[in-house]
Amino acid sequence: MSAPENVYDIIISGAGPAGSTCAIGLRNRGLKVALIDRAVFPRDKVCGDAIPGRAVKVLRQLGPEYEASFREYAPKLLTKSTRLFYNKRELAFDWKGEAYTCARMDFDYFLFEKAAATGIDVFTGEQVTQVSRQDDVFTLKTKTGKILRSKMLIGADGANGVTARQLAARVTDKTNHVGSVRAYYNNVTTLRPDTTEVYFLKNFLPSYMWVFPLPGNRANVGFGMLTAEISRRRLDLKKLFYEFIDQSPQLKARLNGAVQDGPLEGFGLPLGGRKVTISGEGFMLVGDAASIIDPMSGDGIGNAMVSGLLAATQAISCFERSDLSAGFMQGYDKALDQRLGSELRLHLRSRKLLAAFPGMLDVVFAAGSNATLRRLIQKAL
Ligand SMILES: Cc1cc2nc3c(=O)[nH]c(=O)nc-3n(C[C@H](O)[C@H](O)[C@H](O)COP(=O)(O)OP(=O)(O)OC[C@H]3O[C@@H](n4cnc5c(N)ncnc54)[C@H](O)[C@@H]3O)c2cc1C
Incomplete structure (x- = not known):
């Protein structure tokens, strides 16, 4: 069956750090991309608002202009040390790396605006309620009745999103x-x-x-x-x-x-550190949808951005080779495991030990x- 006119190459469902990073990573590649989110930005996200150094590193990888733009971005603080308090004792540590705090209302808006500026189609205030795939085409239905179609779907809809549930049969591992x-x-x-x-x-x-x-x-x-x-x-x-x-x-x-x-x-x-399905025929899951939060620190923003960028790289290869098969998509699983796997597993063991x-x-x-x-x-x- 030939694909209908309005089919995107890629739909990214969720415009948090994972989805927006992925959209930026796909820029200038001649791909027809849509980014969809149930919220209207700027929007809040319950979080600790600690922006790990890893997030800044991903901005650098996306392009020096993104890193420079974040450095100029006002509503943040540079954090250099941590104080730990336990009963009546206290320990203070200075960090080697660079990290910030920035309210998610601001940080996510910063990233979202950069993603929207890449010229993709953006749909906000549209909650995806149903995802299905037929004849190599995904169909997404939203609460307002909108229907979008794509050859590839990137699930970036966070901890409670529908993509991991509907594409990978994910249930919460308490x-x-x-x-x-x-x-x-x-x-x-x-x-x-x-x-x-x-x-x-x-x-x-x-x-x-x-x-x-x-x-x-x-x-x-x-x-x-x-x-x-x-x-x-x-x-x-x-x-x-x-x-x-x-x-x-x-x-x-x-x-x-x-x-x-x-x-x-x-x-x-x-939390990350155990194996879950993060890709399949025509799709990849990124960020919290891929369950990759650091089990010790609770940091998830940097990891979400890492996965968004890796998924973008994999998606570009898929379209270059015209191969969206589950087997080829495993390249994303491998890259993510190489980048974060051993760290997440080690931190999961440390958490269990503590x-x-x-x-x-x-x-x-x-x-x-x-x-x-x-x-x-x-x-x-
Ligand atoms: C209390 C708390 C504290 C935390 N503290 C920190 C911290 O200090 N530092 C840190 O690095 N990490 C922290 N994290 C983890 C961090 O918040 C997540 O790892 C990060 O937000 C993951 O980014 P994401 O893009 O995958 O998902 P999200 O940021 O959750 O973005 C998902 C997006 O998808 C959209 N969406 C959801 N469902 C749908 C749908 N059906 N249709 C369309 N759109 C949809 C949402 O509106 C949202 O914009 C904390 C988490 C919590 C809960």
Whole structure:
């Protein structure tokens, strides 16, 4: 059957960091691309707002103009160190690499605008509700009744998107998924603007609370826990969030005089480190849809952008060779595994170890006060 007129070469479903990066990576290749998102940008995304150095590296790979443009982009802070608090002890580490904090409302809009400027067709306020494939053509139906068709589909619709569910029969693996909540606070006057903070409490291990600085004495404060644990113990994460603050004298002191701005909101983190389907005949999944969040740090933005760029590279090869077969698409799986696989697996093992032996944190804090061990930890950052 010949393809209908309105068929795109590629539809990217989801315009977060993964989808927008992928769209930018596909520019100037003569491909007919559509980017679709249920939200209208700028839009918020529940997150810690820590932009890892890896994200900046991907911007550099996309082109020096993207990196330069981000450096000039105002609403962000350069973060250089982390302070860890555990019971009454404290450890501070300076980082080797470059990282930022930037509210997702701003960061994602920055990327989305760059993607839209590549000349692709952009559809926002369009929630994809159904995905099907017939005669080598994908059909996407949206809530408003719009129908879009493409030869290739890139699923970038995040942790709860439809693409991973409908194309790869994905179900949430509660043992490798974190439930998380965060709120913004204003008037956080004693937080250093270049320092992120992480608070541990014995009763809450291996979970922790983060306090990340944002411009204007603002902070992103959040807390997460393994979803299997939340279900097993029937926990109310929102209640735990405030209990944690109440039980940590250092955190309470940090937020003294601060005012919560907006609601405490929750969202899930599909962690990486275990094998899931991320590609098939004519499709690839990127970002949270591919379940590649770092199991130790919870960082997912940099990994999402890495996967978006790798998917773009694979898609270009597919169209050059006219091969959209599941076998050829495996090139994406291999590239992603090569780039992130061993790191994600190692961090998953570390997370499991810390969950099984929470006393390890005492060792880390004791080691932190030893000058030689401290230098070793510092080197690893
Ligand atoms: C509480 C919390 C804190 C976090 N903190 C950090 C942090 O500090 N640093 C970090 O690096 N990572 C953090 N993460 C992880 C990070 O948020 C994700 O890894 C990252 O957003 C993944 O990007 P993405 O593009 O894959 O998905 P998303 O950013 O979720 O983007 C997906 C896009 O798809 C759209 N979409 C969804 N469904 C549909 C549909 N049906 N049709 C059309 N469009 C759709 C959405 O509107 C959205 O724009 C955190 C996550 C959570 C939940």
